[in-house]
Amino acid sequence: MARVGLTAERLTLAGAELADEVGFEHVTVSELARRFDVKVASLYSHVRNSHDLKTRIALFALEELADRAADAVAGRAGKDALAAFADAYRDYARQHPGRYDAARFRLDPQTAAAGAGVRHARMTRAILRGYDLDEPDQTHAIRMLGSVFHGYVSLEAAGGFSHTAVDPQVSWDWIIDSLDTLLRTLTTR
Template identity: 65%
Template sequence: MARAGVTTERLARAAAELADEVGFEDVTVSAVARRFGVTVASLYSHISNAHDLRVRVALLSLAELADRVADAVTGRAGKDALVAFANAYRDYAREHPGRYTATRMRLDRETALASAGPRHSAMARAILRGYGVPDEEQTHAVRLLGSTFHGFVSLEASGGFEHSGETETSWARTLDALDVALRNWPSPPA
C-alpha cells in the first residue's frame, strides 16, 4: 500500500474530488480504492467504513468553505460582508457541487463541534453584529441566512430556475432583501 501513497488525508481528498465528479451520494469505498489502484480491504487501515469516508469529506469541505468565506469577508462589514459571505458559498457550490453537498451532511454533535462548522457560525454572527442584530436573536438570523443561501444554491444547482432564465438578478435582489431584513431586524417578542 505504501506504493500507492495512501493516507487518510489523501483518501478524503480523492473522495472529495470523486464527489464533485459523480455526486456525494455516489462516493463509495470501492470507487476510491480504484483511484488508488488498491483493494478495498487495504483502505480499511485508514478508514472505518463508507460513513467514515463521507464524514471525512464533509469535514474537509467544511474547512475549505470556511477558509474561502474567511478570505472573502476579511476587512468587510455590513452589506459588503453579507454579499462576500453569500457569494463565497454560492461560488463554492458551483465549483465543487459534491463537496458542497457534503457540507450539508448531518454530523454527530461531537464531530460537528470539532469541525469548521462553528467557524461558519462565528463568521455569520460577526456580520450580524455589524447589523446590530441582538445576541439573543442571532441564532434565528443565522438560520435565515443559511436557509436562504442553501435554498437558492440548491434550486439553482438542480435546474429549478432554468425555465425562467438568468439568475444573477434574482441572486442580487435576494441579497438586497436580506440586507434590508437584517437592517430592520424585528425586536424579540415580549
C-alpha cells in the first residue's frame, strides 16, 4: 500500500529539489526515500527505479524551462527574442542547476517526442523566423545556439570565468550581439 501523501508528482518535485541541492547525478530512489523518512520499497509504487525517477525529473525540468522561455519571448522578435530566450536558459541554470542538468538527461525517442523538448525546438525555430533562414541553415543555427548557450552556462557554473576581471555578463551580452549579427548575415547569403 502506498504511503499517504506520496505521489509520483510529489516525488518528482522532491527529486528536482534534491537535484538542485546535491546534483542531478546523485539523485536516487534511496536518497529520496531518506528525505521522506520511508523505506525505499514504499516509493516503488510511484516510480519504477532511479532511471524512471530521473526521467520524470527531466520531463519536469524541460516543461518548467519551456514555460519560462515561452514567457520570456512572448511578444518579442529578432534580437530581443534571442536575448530573452538565452537569458531564460541562463537564469534557469543559475537558479536550478540540478534541474538544468536534468533537462539534458538522455530520453528515449518516444519519451522525448512526448516531452517539452519539442516546445524548445519550436520556440527556437520561431525566434529564427525573424532571421529568415532556410534549411539546412535553420537546423545549423538551432544547433549552434544550443551549443553556445549550454557551453557558456556550463563553463560559468563550473567557475570557468572567475579567473579574469571581465564581467561574465559583459561577455554574455557580447555573445548575444555576435549571434544576432551572425544570424542577420546568414540571411543575406
